[in-house]
Amino acid sequence: MHDFLTGPMFYVSFSVCIIGLLVRLILYIRGLAWQLDRVAYRAYPGLGWNGAIRSVLSWLLPFGTSSWRQQPLMTILFFGFHFGAVLIPLFLVAHNLFLKSKLGFSLFTIPQLLADTLSWMVVVSALLLVFRRIALPEVRILTTAYDYLIIALSTAPFITGLLARYEVGDYGFWLVMHILCAEILLIAIPFTKLSHIILFFASRTQLGMDYGIKRGGQKGTSMVW
Amino acid sequence: MPEGKLCNKKPVENEEALKALLADTGGQQYYKEMKELDVDSKLLWGTIEKTCKTRMRTWLEICAHCGMCADSCFLYLVNDRDPKQVPAYKIQSTLGKIIKAKGKVDNEFMHMVMETAWAKCTCCNRCGMYCPHGIDMGVMFGYVRGLCYQQGFVPWELKIGAGMHRVYHAQMDVTDEDFVETFKWMVEENEEDYPGLTVPVDKVGADIMYTVNAREVKHYPEDLAEAAILFHIAGENWTVPSSGWEQTSLSMFAGDWGACKMQVEHVYAAMERLKPKRMVGTECGHAHRATVIEGPYWAGRKDGKPPVECIHYVEWVAEALRTGKLKVDPAKRIKQPVTLQDSCNYIRNSGLKEVTREIISHIVEPGYFVEMSPNKEHNFCCGGGGGFNGIGLFRPQRNKALITKRDQIINTGAKLVIAPCHNCWDAIRDLNEEYKVGIKWSFLKPLLISMVEVPEHLKPEE
Ligand code: HEM
Ligand code: HEM
Ligand code: SF4
Ligand code: SF4
Numbered sequence: 001m002h003d004f005l006t007g008p009m010f011y012v013s014f015s016v017c018i019i020g021l022l023v024r025l026i027l028y029i030r031g032l033a034w035q036l037d038r039v040a041y042r043a044y045p046g047l048g049w050n051g052a053i054r055s056v057l058s059w060l061l062p063f064g065t066s067s068w069r070q071q072p073l074m075t076i077l078f079f080g081f082h083f084g085a086v087l088i089p090l091f092l093v094a095h096n097l098f099l100k101s102k103l104g105f106s107l108f109t110i111p112q113l114l115a116d117t118l119s120w121m122v123v124v125s126a127l128l129l130v131f132r133r134i135a136l137p138e139v140r141i142l143t144t145a146y147d148y149l150i151i152a153l154s155t156a157p158f159i160t161g162l163l164a165r166y167e168v169g170d171y172g173f174w175l176v177m178h179i180l181c182a183e184i185l186l187i188a189i190p191f192t193k194l195s196h197i198i199l200f201f202a203s204r205t206q207l208g209m210d211y212g213i214k215r216g217g218q219k220g221t222s223m224v225w
Numbered sequence: 226m227p228e229g230k231l232c233n234k235k236p237v238e239n240e241e242a243l244k245a246l247l248a249d250t251g252g253q254q255y256y257k258e259m260k261e262l263d264v265d266s267k268l269l270w271g272t273i274e275k276t277c278k279t280r281m282r283t284w285l286e287i288c289a290h291c292g293m294c295a296d297s298c299f300l301y302l303v304n305d306r307d308p309k310q311v312p313a314y315k316i317q318s319t320l321g322k323i324i325k326a327k328g329k330v331d332n333e334f335m336h337m338v339m340e341t342a343w344a345k346c347t348c349c350n351r352c353g354m355y356c357p358h359g360i361d362m363g364v365m366f367g368y369v370r371g372l373c374y375q376q377g378f379v380p381w382e383l384k385i386g387a388g389m390h391r392v393y394h395a396q397m398d399v400t401d402e403d404f405v406e407t408f409k410w411m412v413e414e415n416e417e418d419y420p421g422l423t424v425p426v427d428k429v430g431a432d433i434m435y436t437v438n439a440r441e442v443k444h445y446p447e448d449l450a451e452a453a454i455l456f457h458i459a460g461e462n463w464t465v466p467s468s469g470w471e472q473t474s475l476s477m478f479a480g481d482w483g484a485c486k487m488q489v490e491h492v493y494a495a496m497e498r499l500k501p502k503r504m505v506g507t508e509c510g511h512a513h514r515a516t517v518i519e520g521p522y523w524a525g526r527k528d529g530k531p532p533v534e535c536i537h538y539v540e541w542v543a544e545a546l547r548t549g550k551l552k553v554d555p556a557k558r559i560k561q562p563v564t565l566q567d568s569c570n571y572i573r574n575s576g577l578k579e580v581t582r583e584i585i586s587h588i589v590e591p592g593y594f595v596e597m598s599p600n601k602e603h604n605f606c607c608g609g610g611g612g613f614n615g616i617g618l619f620r621p622q623r624n625k626a627l628i629t630k631r632d633q634i635i636n637t638g639a640k641l642v643i644a645p646c647h648n649c650w651d652a653i654r655d656l657n658e659e660y661k662v663g664i665k666w667s668f669l670k671p672l673l674i675s676m677v678e679v680p681e682h683l684k685p686e687e
Contacts, residue, residue: 031279038522040529059357066603067293067355074293078357138301141308142290142317196287200358203283207359214518214529216576216602223576223602225354 002172005179010102013183020190021198028202037210044213051212051223052205058225059204065225077125077132084122085154088115088161089182116165119158126155146193153188156181229258234265234377236481237388243398246388251617252381262377264335270328272375277324281368284360285321288313294362297355299605299629300345312352312362315341320369339378342369342480344619347611347626349569354602370480379479380616386475390484394491395439395471405467407442411450420685422457424449427499428464433541434501434533435465436472436492436516438509438647451670452507455542458679459550463505469495472506473647474515478612482523489520489531496532504535508668510570510646511610513537518575537571539645542669543580546587557676558590564597564639566630566653567604568646578602581645588672595637605629607644609652627656634664642666 034041041048058064068075089095092115096106110118130151133143160178164171188194211223228234230245232255237243249255294312295301301310308314319338323330330338346366353361373379374387389396395404405426412424425431433456441448456463469492476484496504506513517535521528545551565585571577578601585594597604608627613619630652634642644650644666653666 028279028283031282033278034527034529035522035525036276036278037280038519038529040522040527043528055359059359067297067357070296070355071293074291136292137308138295138306138311139290139292141311141314142288142292144290147290193287193289196289196358199283199287203280203287204359206280207353207361215574219576219580221576221579223354 002176002179005176005183006098006102009183010179013186017186017189021195024190024195025198025202028199032206037206039206039210039214041209041213044217047212047217048209049212051210051217052208054222055208055211055225056201056204067225074132077128080121080125081129084118084125084158088118088122088158091115119162119165122158123155123162126151126158150193153181153185153192154194157185227261227263228377229255229262231255232258232262232377232384234262234375236391236483237384238391240392243385243388243392246381246385249381255381255384256618259336259378260332262332262335264330264332264376266328266330268328269323269330269372269376272372273324273328276371277368281320281365282324284358284365285317285324287358288317288360289358290317291357294352294356294360297352298362299349299351299608300347300626303626303629310345312346313356313360315345316362316365316369320365320372323372335373335376335378338369339373339380340619342366342373343380343383343612343616344622347569347606347609347613349606349610350573351569351603351605354573367477367480370478371482372480374480379481380612380618382615382617383475383479383612386612386615387479387481387484390471390474390476390481390488394468394488396473396475397439397443399439399442399471401468401470404437404439404442404470405465407446408449408453408465411446412453415450415454418685419454419457419679419683421683422453424453425464427467429499430501431462431464431499432502433461433463434496434499434504435463435507436470436504436512437465437507438473438512439471440473440647441507448507448668448670451674454674455545455551455670455677458677458683459545460680461550464499464501466495466499469493469498472512472516473509474511474520475612475615477511477515477519478615485515485520486523489516490524492516493520493524493532501533504531504533505541506535506537508538508645508647508650508670510568510648512647514570514574518570537575537577539571539577539581539584539669542673543583546584551673552678553587553673553676554678558588559641559672559676560590560593561641562593562595562637562639563589563641563643564595564634564637565600566597566607566642566644566646566649567600567602568644568649569604569606569610570646570648572604573602576602584669585643588669588676595639597633597637605633607646607649607652608656609648614648614651614655624655624659627652627659631656631660631662635662640664643669643672645669 062079063069091110093109096109100106133139160174160181164174164178298312304310319341348363348367350363386396408424412422416422474488521530608630613623642653644653657664
């Protein structure tokens with residue numbers, strides 16, 4: 001099992017995720033229609049990219065927008081979850097050792113203490129995001145089983161990763177479970193709303209261009225997100 | 226009975242059809258027929274496949290169902306935080322469901338969609354600023370309105386309004402002759418006070434071509450006179466087209482994209498004919514949105530621009546004050562607490578927040594201007610946007626919606642509201658009437674006329 005998951009399944013899940021996300025991005029861009037969207041994307045590339053970059057960056061900054069500032073609890077949970085969700089898979093020492101042995105290269109790594117903290121933050125934030133979904137009527141009405149599935153898929157590698165990390169019970173078992181959950185997640189990403197990993201940037205870029213080109217950018221005022 | 230006599234999928238194309246609809250007081254017969262109207266699922270799904278592209282599909286798919294957009298919607302807030310008013314819920318339960326069902330929805334469902342698209346969303350686009358993914362329900366409800374219109378599920382007044390544009394190239398039964406005559410008549414009325422006041426019709430190559438809202442012609446003709454007087458005092462070389470003078474578009478509120486295209490092309494044709502340096506539109510928000518911001522796309526103009534540079538009235542006023550074409554007598558500036566209504570259509574959706582404040586700095590005595598909270602691009606809809614003001618069927622919902630603006634105004638402590646937008650102006654009038662607030666509200670034109678200095682050579686001889 002371990003050999004299969006770290007062998008063929010690793011290559012499969014890894015490629016499905018990367019290629020899948022690229023395909024999603026290309027399909028997104030190809031489906032943009034200047035006349036239907038009513039944004040002259042090509043006519044004003046400068047204004048468009050200016051609007052786009054502001055639109056993406058303000059939202060990546062904790063408390064960088066009115067919306068983040070008005071909902072501090074959500075902001076903390078969102079960033080608490082996403083710092084780890086993005087940084088751990090990419091920059092964990094263990095992951096990079098594995099990467100090096102598999103693909104012959106590795107990335108920058110983060111100190112173990114930081115990794116532990118971020119991982120715990122992911123699990124705790126995910127739990128609180130679930131509570132938030134149940135507690136707030138305006139979120140409850142939107143929530144479907146699919147949303148819980150997405151949270152479960154996203155959080156499973158963190159829970160199992162931590163169990164392996166602290167060698168709770170059978171290390172080998174938790175490691176196999178960890179890699180299994182992680183690969184399921186990687187495969188699910190392009191086919192579910194987890195595709196937001198790339199489509200977030202696409203959508204924010206599009207709206208930023210809309211504001212930059214059509215809704216005010218030409219007037220020399222920039223949108224305060 | 227699938228297609229009604231009054232309520233059907235066909236746009237209104239001629240005067241008789243318009244008259245028949247108008248004769249149906251309050252749309253009683255019309256809405257009765259709507260109850261029987263069939264949904265053409267094939268048409269609905271076919272249209273969606275052709276026009277609902279990745280931008281909207283992605284929005285619907287990646288929406289995290291996080292509810293961060295809830296507090297951004299004034300209709301959610303004012304309706305006691307009814308979860309059914311959460312923007313994401315409104316769009317998922319309408320467009321989202323139609324797409325999931327591949328267009329196979331029934332009459333009852335379409336009634337719900339119609340109510341949601343016109344009475345639960347004014348297309349103010351505020352939620353799009355508060356969603357982390359940048360999902361703009363205002364854009365999507367604009368689209369949903371088009372689907373509803375195509376299926377015949379459109380409020381009676383807007384079916385008529387869109388029909389008016391198709392028949393008269395104006396939102397009301399105002400003909401080109403009515404327009405020119407009314408403008409001339411209003412100018413004559415004021416000639417004594419402003420010797421030499423004229424309305425140059427169809428002058429080729431003027432600096433400014435002025436376009437209006439048909440309501441001014443029909444109900445507020447003094448607005449036309451005021452526009453003429455201000456251009457006169459400012460010494461502008463201006464003109465109005467005898468045809469193509471209507472800047473508004475109720476067809477945009479109705480989702481009648483065919484009529485939208487016809488209407489703006491008519492105005493653009495006037496621009497091509499008269500070759501003015503610029504077009505200036507009246508103090509209307511949706512008119513600017515329709516003719517200047519969205520119009521070029523309906524007309525298929527790849528640069529997203531009308532044939533000549535088009536500006537909103539507030540931009541002209543700011544420029545005239547800046548350059549000294551209009552000079553305000555400092556003694557006559559506003560000396561009472563006053564606030565400003567930011568119209569969604571040209572503040573959030575056209576970036577004119579600073580221009581309007583520049584005007585304020587000229588016409589209000591320092592210290593008397595009070596901002597609403599929130600303001601500028603974060604301002605709330607007046608409560609009557611997107612056609613909401615005009616729909617009798619949804620009047621109770623509209624009146625409830627006015628409460629947001631009422632409270633915003635009351636909280637400023639100001640007794641005067643400057644509202645350079647017809648829709649906002651109406652909404653503020655109605656909220657004052659409905660809730661007895663005791664405020665005054667005004668366009669810029671009358672305020673400016675009361676305070677600008679008339680140059681010696683333009684003054685009447687004693
Ligand atoms: C398929 C690829 C993956 C492999 C082979 C893999 C392998 C590993 C290994 C060997 C460890 C170290 C366990 C230990 O400390 O002994 C680990 C830890 C961890 N992994 Fe993965 N992993 C993969 C993907 C992921 C993904 C996609 C995520 C998150 C989305 C993730 C989250 C974690 C976490 C949170 C830890 C524990 C962090 C800590 O040390 O505090 N892993 N993983
Ligand atoms: C650069 C990468 C990413 C960006 C920009 C991003 C952005 C977002 C945004 C804007 C939302 C919706 C906002 C919200 O919930 O309030 C969201 C939700 C979510 N994201 Fe991401 N994300 C990224 C990567 C990831 C990754 C790698 C995972 C999983 C491991 C993930 C899992 C989730 C989940 C589960 C939610 C839903 C949270 C909830 O239920 O409230 N995201 N993300
Ligand atoms: S804020 Fe955006 S992602 Fe969250 S529920 Fe609203 S529309 Fe969906
Ligand atoms: S566009 Fe305005 S009215 Fe419509 S859902 Fe969004 S915030 Fe509410």
